[in-house]
Amino acid sequence: MRLVQVVVPDEHCEDIVSALRERELGVSTTKETSGEDDRTLVSFVVPADAVEQVLDELYDIGFSDEWYIVSLETEFASYQGVDEVQDRWAKTPNRVAPRTLRSKAKDMRRNTRSYLWLMTLSTVIATAGLLIGSPAVVVGSMVLAPIVSPMLTASIGLVRDDQRMVLDSLRMQGIGLGLAVVGATAFSWLLKVGLAVPAELAVGNVELIAIRFSPSILSVVVGLAAGAAGSFSLATKGQVTIVGVMVAAALIPTAAAAGIGFAWGRPAIGVGSVVLLTMTIVAVNLGAYLTFKYMGYEPDTVDRGVFTTDGLRRTATLAATVLVVVAVVGAVGVGTYQQVTYERSVNAATTEVLQRAAYDDLGVVSVTAEYVGVGPLFEPSTVTVTLSRTSDRPYRQLPNELARAIDERTGERVTVQVRYQDYQQSNVSTVDTRRRPNTVLGVEA
Structure with a gap:
């Protein structure tokens, strides 16, 4: 429930109260x-x-934005017919008023110092969690990260045509995530030179890092869904804090993985993670914006003074920002398309090889392709294929066969690593399935 208070001139009071x-x-x-x-x-x-x-109806009878108005969250209310009113509105589509939406988003924002400190600390925790292989620590970093607010306020600013909100949000996103990557790089380097982590650690083989250094269609889908969930929760009665963890899950560990890659001198991991991070940011913002549009939020129909000096300055700044964002997204989009195409070819080549009769006993668990990039800096790429098997047969020629098949399909030099997960499987034909008598404490029933 909400307690709304309005200071109304006496000549309009009767109409407002009657409505x-x-x-x-x-x-x-x-x-x-x-x-x-x-x-x-x-x-x-x-x-x-x-x-x-209710506010829209009040506008129709003379309500003015110049009047004093405040909306307060109310624990409970008691008056005749309150239950019927609540039941009636509970069946309507959940959507908060535009003013409430804007206020909720701004209330989530932290001051700049708090925001930057929490971004840095959450990235440090995520970096430590990735290096020690602890999913629980990584999850803790997501809870701490305050990134959800600037993500959602950008979409609100776009859908409500609030240029200042858009620019402030984009600035906070860029500074926060840039600081996260730099902080993760510095922290990882300190761990490396201080021998807190082996300097020769094969960071590309760490499972929690390996899933975060190349963009894919699924990562875009996760970003879109996270942004949509965040905007839907903000515009309804959802738990935005919980959704904020989901948004951070798509961003903070990826920023940490980028820093680890740079610190260990693995540009393919660092750049691949940055590309994934950028694509995820775009997907989260796009998912939030499309959801707000779907829910019917539109700009206020008021004169915003675009042709005033301040209006022209804001418009020019926004236009320049949009051009920069488009250029970055375009470059990242090309890299993402290249990586997705490469991964599809890798998957096709892997499937072709493993369909041979000699490998009937093997099952595919996962295929991870290191970021390809552009030019000689990232060559040769490393592809890690994880397979399941029921025996300890070595399959010594399999890595070379996979490398040749991938080379033929992609035209790229490649190094293939094959991992095995051994398991045992029962043979149903040798199991005694005859029904045994029921016994209790060793006595036949």
């Missing part, structure tokens, strides 16, 4: 006198889902 009582809302009035203008404080309790529609 609210027709809705069977709990209404009270308090006479106020301020200077020469007689005004009345109108208070009414309304379900959160009904705030937007």
